[in-house]
Amino acid sequence: MIPVLVVAGFLGSGKTTLLNHLLRARTGLRIGVIVNDFGSVNIDAMTVAAQVDSMVTLGNGCLCCAVDVSDLDDMLARLAKPDAPVDVIVIEASGLAEPPAMVKLVLGSTNPHVAYGGLVEVVDAAEFESTRERHPQLDKHLRYADLLLLNKMDRIDAAAGERVLALVRELAAGVPVVPTDHGRVDPHLLFDPVDRPDWAERQLSFDDLIEHEPHVHAEYESVTFESDQPMNPIRFARFLADRPAGLYRMKGYAHFGDGEQYALQTVGGYIDLRREPEPHGTRLVMIGAALDAELITKTLTDAVEPDPASLDPLDLLSVTRYVRD
Numbered sequence: 001m002i003p004v005l006v007v008a009g010f011l012g013s014g015k016t017t018l019l020n021h022l023l024r025a026r027t028g029l030r031i032g033v034i035v036n037d038f039g040s041v042n043i044d045a046m047t048v049a050a051q052v053d054s055m056v057t058l059g060n061g062c063l064c065c066a067v068d069v070s071d072l073d074d075m076l077a078r079l080a081k082p083d084a085p086v087d088v089i090v091i092e093a094s095g096l097a098e099p100p101a102m103v104k105l106v107l108g109s110t111n112p113h114v115a116y117g118g119l120v121e122v123v124d125a126a127e128f129e130s131t132r133e134r135h136p137q138l139d140k141h142l143r144y145a146d147l148l149l150l151n152k153m154d155r156i157d158a159a160a161g162e163r164v165l166a167l168v169r170e171l172a173a174g175v176p177v178v179p180t181d182h183g184r185v186d187p188h189l190l191f192d193p194v195d196r197p198d199w200a201e202r203q204l205s206f207d208d209l210i211e212h213e214p215h216v217h218a219e220y221e222s223v224t225f226e227s228d229q230p231m232n233p234i235r236f237a238r239f240l241a242d243r244p245a246g247l248y249r250m251k252g253y254a255h256f257g258d259g260e261q262y263a264l265q266t267v268g269g270y271i272d273l274r275r276e277p278e279p280h281g282t283r284l285v286m287i288g289a290a291l292d293a294e295l296i297t298k299t300l301t302d303a304v305e306p307d308p309a310s311l312d313p314l315d316l317l318s319v320t321r322y323v324r325d
C-alpha cells in the first residue's frame, strides 16, 4: 500500500518549502506529489518540478472542490504506476483548501494500491494570530491534523514564539505540535505510520463542517499578471511597497532588464526576493480578498519598462534591497 499524505495550511505558511525539504532529504523513499495551486499559473509546480520524479498538478482552484473522487483516483493512478513505483504520495493542498474535505477525498479513493497516510497542517507562526482574527473558522483546521508544524519560528522572537506555541497547542487539543523553520523536520515524523484516531468517527463532524461553514476560499480570488518585457524596477518597487488592498499572497517571478531572473514571494507584509537560475519572464499570481483586478493589472502594466536599455543600474537597488540570498 502506498500511503497518501495530505499537506495543508493557510496561504504562504510553508507547504512548498516543506515539500522541497522532504524531496531533498535523503530518505531513500521515492516520493510522488500532487500539487494544487489556487492561481491560474501553477507557480508551486515550477518550484518543485526540478526535484521530483513523479508529479501531477492541478491549477486554478482548490482540489477539495474542483475535483471529485474519480478525478483524484485518476491522479493517484498516474503516480502509483506499477512500472514507475513510488513509496509515498504527498498531496500539497492549495493554501485555501479545506483540510477535512481533502481527507474525505483521499479516504474515498477506490485505488487498491493507496491508503490514507495522514494530514500535516503547516501553520505560519508569524501570521497565525492576525490570520485567525480574519478567519476564525481556521482554528478548527488545527484539530483535524495528525501533526502540526508551527513553521517560521525564525521570524518571531522567543516570547512571541512561546505565546503562539501555547495558543496553537491549546487550539490543537492534543494534536502534536512541532515548532520549525523552513519546514525542516525529520521526514520520518511524516512518513512513518502512527496510531490515528478513528477517521470514520471524525467524519461525521467533517460533514457538518462542510455543509454549514462557508469555505475560506469563497472569499478569495486570484489575479495573474504575465509579461515577457522587463519591469521597471522603481515602478515595481512602488507596487511592492504599496501593495493593493486585500492582497495577502503573491508568488511568481519577475525580471528587470539586468539579465537576472528573480523569484518573488510575499505573505502578508513579508517580502522575499531571490535570484533564480531559470528564465521565466514576469509571471505573478496574486491572491487576496476583494481584489481590484483591473487596478492591479493596470498598475503592473504601467510598470512594464518600454525601453530597458535606458535603465540606470542604480534603479535596480529599489528592488534588489529585498533580495535575501
Ligand SMILES: Nc1nc2c(ncn2[C@@H]2O[C@H](COP(=O)(O)OP(=O)(O)OP(=O)(O)O)[C@@H](O)[C@H]2O)c(=O)[nH]1
Binding pocket: 009, 010, 011, 012, 013, 014, 015, 016, 017, 018, 044, 094, 095, 096, 151, 152, 153, 154, 155, 180, 181, 182, 183, 249, 251, 265, 266, 267, 272
Ligand atoms: N523566514 C521564513 N520564511 C519561510 C519559512 N518557510 C517558508 N518561508 C517562506 O515563505 C514564503 C511562502 O512559502 P511557501 O512554502 O511557498 O508557502 P506555501 O504554503 O506553499 O504557499 P501557498 O501554496 O501559496 O499557500 C516563501 O518566501 C518561503 O521561502 C520559514 O520557516 N521562515
